[in-house]
Amino acid sequence: MMMKKIICLFSAMMLTFSLFGQAQKPSMKWLEEARFGMFVHFGPYAVLGNGEWVMNNQGFTVQDYHKLQGIFNPHLFDAKQWVDAAKSAGMKYITFTSRHHDSFSNWDTKQSDWNIMNTPYGKDLVRQLADECHKEGIKLVLYYSLLDWSRNDYSYTTGRTGQKTGRTVQEDWMSYIRFMKAQLTELLTNYGEIAGIWFDGEWDQLPSEKSGVAVTHEISKVDWHFGEIYDLIHRLQPNCMIANNHHLAPLPGEDYQAFEKDLPGENTGGGFSANQKVTTKLPLETCETMNNTWGYNLKDNNFKTPKQIVHLLVRAAGYGANLLLNVGPKPTGQLEDVAIARLLEVGKWTSTYGETIYGTKGGFVKPQSWGAITQKDKVYYVHILNKEADQLTLTFPHKVQSAKWLNVDSKLAWKQDKKTGNVTFTLNGALDDIDSIIEVK
Numbered sequence: 001m002m003m004k005k006i007i008c009l010f011s012a013m014m015l016t017f018s019l020f021g022q023a024q025k026p027s028m029k030w031l032e033e034a035r036f037g038m039f040v041h042f043g044p045y046a047v048l049g050n051g052e053w054v055m056n057n058q059g060f061t062v063q064d065y066h067k068l069q070g071i072f073n074p075h076l077f078d079a080k081q082w083v084d085a086a087k088s089a090g091m092k093y094i095t096f097t098s099r100h101h102d103s104f105s106n107w108d109t110k111q112s113d114w115n116i117m118n119t120p121y122g123k124d125l126v127r128q129l130a131d132e133c134h135k136e137g138i139k140l141v142l143y144y145s146l147l148d149w150s151r152n153d154y155s156y157t158t159g160r161t162g163q164k165t166g167r168t169v170q171e172d173w174m175s176y177i178r179f180m181k182a183q184l185t186e187l188l189t190n191y192g193e194i195a196g197i198w199f200d201g202e203w204d205q206l207p208s209e210k211s212g213v214a215v216t217h218e219i220s221k222v223d224w225h226f227g228e229i230y231d232l233i234h235r236l237q238p239n240c241m242i243a244n245n246h247h248l249a250p251l252p253g254e255d256y257q258a259f260e261k262d263l264p265g266e267n268t269g270g271g272f273s274a275n276q277k278v279t280t281k282l283p284l285e286t287c288e289t290m291n292n293t294w295g296y297n298l299k300d301n302n303f304k305t306p307k308q309i310v311h312l313l314v315r316a317a318g319y320g321a322n323l324l325l326n327v328g329p330k331p332t333g334q335l336e337d338v339a340i341a342r343l344l345e346v347g348k349w350t351s352t353y354g355e356t357i358y359g360t361k362g363g364f365v366k367p368q369s370w371g372a373i374t375q376k377d378k379v380y381y382v383h384i385l386n387k388e389a390d391q392l393t394l395t396f397p398h399k400v401q402s403a404k405w406l407n408v409d410s411k412l413a414w415k416q417d418k419k420t421g422n423v424t425f426t427l428n429g430a431l432d433d434i435d436s437i438i439e440v441k
């Protein structure tokens, strides 16, 4: 009898877990509330000043590219500079490239010699960044590339990229899976709390997203063993949040959905997320570059203005998504002055109006050309980013009691239609140059 009861209890618990298991994860809360993070793309490619794809794009052989091991020396790197810059903008977490497609590891890994310890610099970047993040209360997520342009055991013969690297021997794929598991074990065992792992590169083994073939995980040319890899991560750190930038619908075990250079569902990212359905079950995150490239690029001066960045942040929040904004530090390890300055400017806005962004949900209508709505409990923030007309009419889910401007120095005129419940705001007078916010209760 007792046994039966225990079994019943156990099955009830399992059912609850399978129905609500994802939603119960406490780490989902911090990620959803955070809304703003800093992406950092950094590795030996910074030396060449032409983005993180330079090895592939300039057709470097592994042998030639690995000469960077004797050159890469970010001797002016100071984890405090990166963390301070993130904090100055109001960012709550940092996602750092522990290992990008070129296979270089930015930490003291025992699984490969192609790592930061064997450069003239010789110090563990992940260690320094993790220590500083922990000290400052900034969460650290690690980007980890699935795709590899250096190793013979990566299935480069079936891959779409990395074809000019001069690799001639195709070694055992299972050895590559073991390698990734061993590296992830190091990262999740030796550096304290790791808030997330952000995978990238599955698409290398899928038909081109632009070829017209319906892309699904099932047609991957290799078996990634994602289930085992995700289980390993969650076993080592149960609160570690997993994202995979595969540009497809989330797989079981993934804890948030990544969108690349695209707000969720807009599908304007040049094909990146053409097949990506937006999940309603997981936190969402859009990553975006501050200029046009992820890794340091000497020629790319096309930095977004603070206003453009705030608009991105507001629109992402309007979709219920985080904005992960990238910086590509110089080969010295320092952030570019222009990036530091823009982040500081953005921080002036977030420190004043952050309450309309952090801890909010997406609006009851998705972002429109005029702006976006965020909401917290029964308080709504209507962000007018581009005034298109003198009046704006919205249908609120609750009866509206009050409405006022948060940052426009005039009395807001508004009225509610008794029959339809629609609320019309009058947007006259001088509005805010960045974002005119109406607080509605």
Ligand code: GLC
Pocket: 041, 052, 053, 200, 201, 245, 260, 287, 294
């Ligand atoms: C792409 C690129 C990669 C970059 C990533 C960031 O997948 O391959 O270089 O790290 O986007 O979203």
